[in-house]
Amino acid sequence: MENCKNCQTTFEGHYCNHCGQRKNEGRIYFDDVKNDFFTYFTDLSSPLNKTLKGLLTNPGKLIKTYIKGKRKSYYQPVQFFVLAVAFYYFMRFITGYDPVATGYLISGTPMPSPENMTLQEQASAFMSKHV
Numbered sequence: 001m002e003n004c005k006n007c008q009t010t011f012e013g014h015y016c017n018h019c020g021q022r023k024n025e026g027r028i029y030f031d032d033v034k035n036d037f038f039t040y041f042t043d044l045s046s047p048l049n050k051t052l053k054g055l056l057t058n059p060g061k062l063i064k065t066y067i068k069g070k071r072k073s074y075y076q077p078v079q080f081f082v083l084a085v086a087f088y089y090f091m092r093f094i095t096g097y098d099p100v101a102t103g104y105l106i107s108g109t110p111m112p113s114p115e116n117m118t119l120q121e122q123a124s125a126f127m128s129k130h131v
């Protein structure tokens, strides 16, 4: 019998049956962190991967399911938004690709002056320039 360090529930086995925390094995090793990282991103049943798959294959079903209350299986919307924005800017930094500027280049239309931009275009131009 162990006492969970997170919720103080007494349990047997490798995980707390109340909160799901792993049995405290003492020191944290680099291999543990590495395994947790790869498991998090490669486990197909993880909330992140289930959310990505749902958004790509059937976003309406995912949203309805989430609204009806099945939430533990999926990534939380605000966290997912923050992660997606961070991923976008990371990829933009790595590749140097700016979809806003490239969109104007591809369409052949000149980038409008700030006075003639819609509010959305002004926000996009501001974010592209300053973030």
Ligand SMILES: [Zn+2]
Pocket (backbone or CB within 6 Å): 004, 005, 006, 007, 008, 009, 016, 017, 018, 019, 020, 021
């Ligand atoms: Zn616990």
